[in-house]
Amino acid sequence: MNGTTPAEASPAPDPESFAALFEESIAHVEKLKEGDIVCGTVIKVGRDAVVIDIGYKSEGVISMNEFHGPAGKAVVNPGDKVDVLVESMENDDGLVALSKEKADKLKVWDEISAACERDELIEGTITARVKGGLSVTINGGVKAFLPGSQVDLRPIRNLDKLIGQSFEFKVIKFNKKRGNIVLSRRVLLEKERDRLKAATLQNLEEGQIVTGIIKNLTEYGAFVDLGGIDGLLHITDMSWGRVSHPSELFSVGDEVTVKVLKYNAETERVSLGLKQITEDPWNEVIAAFPIDTKVQGKVVSITDYGAFIEMNEGVEGLIHVSEMSWKKPKHPSKLVEVGQEVECVVLDVDVQNKRISLGLKQLQEDPWTAFTQKYNPGDIIRGKVRSITDYGVFIGIEDGVDGMVHKSDLSWTQRINNPADLYHKGDEVEAIILSVNDEEKKVSLGIKQLYEDPWSYIPTQYPVGTILEVRTMSVTEYGVFVEIERGVEGLVPRSEISHEFVEDPAKFVSIGDQRKAELISIDATDRKITLSFKDVEDRELDQEAMKFQKESKKVERKVGPSGTTGATLGDVLKAKLGNIAPAPSAAPVEAEKPAEEAKDETKVEAKDEAKDEAKDETAEKTEGDDA
Structure with a gap:
């Protein structure tokens, strides 16, 4: 039977190919050294470690922790190809010590280096906030630094909100030896902004x-x-x-x-x-808010001069402080507050300047109407001083109605420059209504008009030459002001103080001194009275001399048959003394008779003198009563 055996079916190994493989493996082993990154095959996955064949005479081992994924489970199977770093050619167990994490990091560094050279972008995730910026983890676990100034186009106050987000970055600084990587996101945003800007500006x-x-x-x-x-x-x-x-x-x-x-x-x-x-709401203001209509609004702002009321969105009106109340409020905030809903009256509308004048007091009764019905010019009123100005005093007549007393209407005789010298806020005073201005709602009052003008009788009561008892009120360099009667003053010029040369009137007169003065001139038009001290001195000397001469003529005595002769000073004294001194006992009776007759004549003349003095006193008293 023709056939082949298995040995015949398999071709005989080529010794040359085995030799080539052996030489290749020997060359690979000889080239392998610590720090190299090689590709290995997973041949066994254990509970705590993974065995990897890297083509060396012995296998390598890596901890299972280096193969855990994001969920914490191992992601490695036998037959997987992995890149590892040779840490040691042989450890205590005769195995090669390998590391997958370090191999991955070195690979990332190489990728970053290549990206930096090619001007490429890298992806990363912001993991933490550090001093001066943020920490970014690049794929592979490599840490990089993102400065705060490179995060966005504008500084970001809260960097924490970016943690966990991933972006593309550009490497602007790289140093592998030091392990330093600096990133920028702003560079990318600027490029994008410039692109969008060009497109936007074009249209x-x-x-x-x-x-x-x-x-x-x-x-x-x-x-x-x-x-x-x-x-x-x-x-x-x-x-x-x-x-x-x-x-x-x-x-x-x-x-x-x-x-x-x-x-x-x-x-x-x-x-x-x-x-x-949207359409300007002021286009419909005239139709929406006619003059004299009541409107509702909300107080949106308060100033010193009034309150702004929002009537519609975009339409506001002003209630001036003078239109808030018939009384004069100290400040608008005393009557209204922000957010308060108020009802008011439209007083005026200026569409061109977008102004609406509103009134609040128009919804209240006008106290002026009640005042005009109750008072007329010539009526006397009593009220408290509300305020004082340089030009007058304001007095409250009725609630909401004040009258003013001009400073020229305070006194007939005194020239008042500052009304505050006489009156204070809160003083209760009496005044007479001089005039009422209905258009301006003003009341003019007078205080001096309550009394008779003393100048209506001063020229007749105090004719020139009258001797008056006066009191010094003030002393100036040009003379002395004296009070003639309450509210009536006159001036004694410096030249009329004394016969001596008066350089300083204060050396001759003191405030409060009372003395006699002669009225030497009076000007009813300018209401000025001039008096003299020295004229009184002259008159008193003349009166003493005349009196002495008069008494010398009155006292006469007989001297025998040849007739009478003028009395001497001794005779006058004797006549005044009368019978006070005892008569000498040896004098004859006949000698006493002429003395008795002289005594009787002296008594008669003394009576006549007393009558003359009584007449003078009566005349002076009559003048005083007329005054």
């Missing part, structure tokens, strides 16, 4: 409606990313209504549709508007 024009993303909020507005270029949406262009801060309407990241108001191609500045997309 951007004023009046265009565009959509953007809110990138940043400030006190004065919001920056909107239109695609590579930012535009400013100013706070005044956000709404027709009042906006205190952009955060009331927007948050960073919001999408917003706006209108391009201005675009400068040279400076690449873009101004945006949101309210311009």
Whole structure:
């Protein structure tokens, strides 16, 4: 039977091929050294280790931990091809020590190096926040550093929110020996921004409606990313209504549709508007808020001069402080508060300047009407001083109605420069109504008109030459002011103080001194009285001399048959003394008779003198009563 045996069926091995394989394996083993990365085959997967054949005389072993995946389970099977790093050619067990993790890391470093040379991007995941930036794990477990300035186009305050996110990065610094890799995301964003910017600027024009993303909020507005270029949406262009801060309407990241108001191609500045997309509510104000109509609104702002009321979105009116109450409030905040709903009356509408004047007091009864029905000019009122100014005193007449006393109507005789010298806030005073102005709702009052004007009788009561008892009120360098009667003063010029030369009147007169003065001139037009001290001294000296001369003539005595002769000073004294001194006992009776007759005559003359003095006193008293 013709056939072949198994030995015949199998060709005999070629000794040369075995030799070639042996030499190749010997060469491979000789080339293999520690630190090399080789491809091995998994031949056994154990509980704690994986055995791998790398074509060496002995197998290698790797810890099972190096094959655990993200879920913590082993992802290796017999027959798998894996790249490993030769850590040691032979360990204590006679096996080759291998590492898959280190091989993977070295492979990643090589890939990063190649990507850096080719200016390529690499992917990574932000895993932690570190000093100055973020830590990024590149595929393969290699750690890299992302500086804070390279995270985004603008600084990000909260870097923690990026942890766990994956991005593409550009390697800007690479040092394999030191294991230092620095990444940048900003470079990629800048390139993208420039691309979008070129496309946006090509189509951007004023009046265009565009959509953007809110990138940043400030006190004065919001920056909107239109695609590579930012535009400013100013706070005044956000709404027709009042906006205190952009955060009331927007948050960073919001999408917003706006209108391009201005675009400068040279400076690449873009101004945006949101309210311009909707119709201006002021176009309907005249129809919506006619004058004299009642409206409801909310207090949105309070100033020193009034309160702003929002009647519709974008439409506000002002209640001036003078229109809040018939009384004069100290501050608008005493009557209304922000957020309060109020009812008021439309007083005026100015569409061109977008102003509406409102009134609150018009809804209350006007106290002026009640005042005009109750009071008339000439009526005397009593009230408290509400306020004092440089020009007068304001007195409360009725609740909500004040009258003013001008400083010229405070006194007939005193020239008052500062009313506060006489009155204080809260003083209760009496005054007379001089006039009432219905148009301006003003009341003029007077205090001096309650009393008779002393100058109506001063010229007749105090004629020139009158001797008056006066009191010094003030001393100046040019004279002395004295009080003649309450509220009536006169001036004693420096030249009329004394016969001596008066350089300083204060050396001759003191405040409060009371002395006599002669009225030497009076000017009723200018209401001025001039007096003299020295004229009184002259008159008193003259009166003493005249009196002495008069008494010398009155006292006469007989001297024998030849007639009478003038009395001497001794005779006058003797006549005044009368019989006080005892007569000498040795004198004869006949000698005493002429003395008795002289005594009787002296008594008669003394009576006549007393009558004259009584007449003078009566005349002075009559003048005093007339005064």
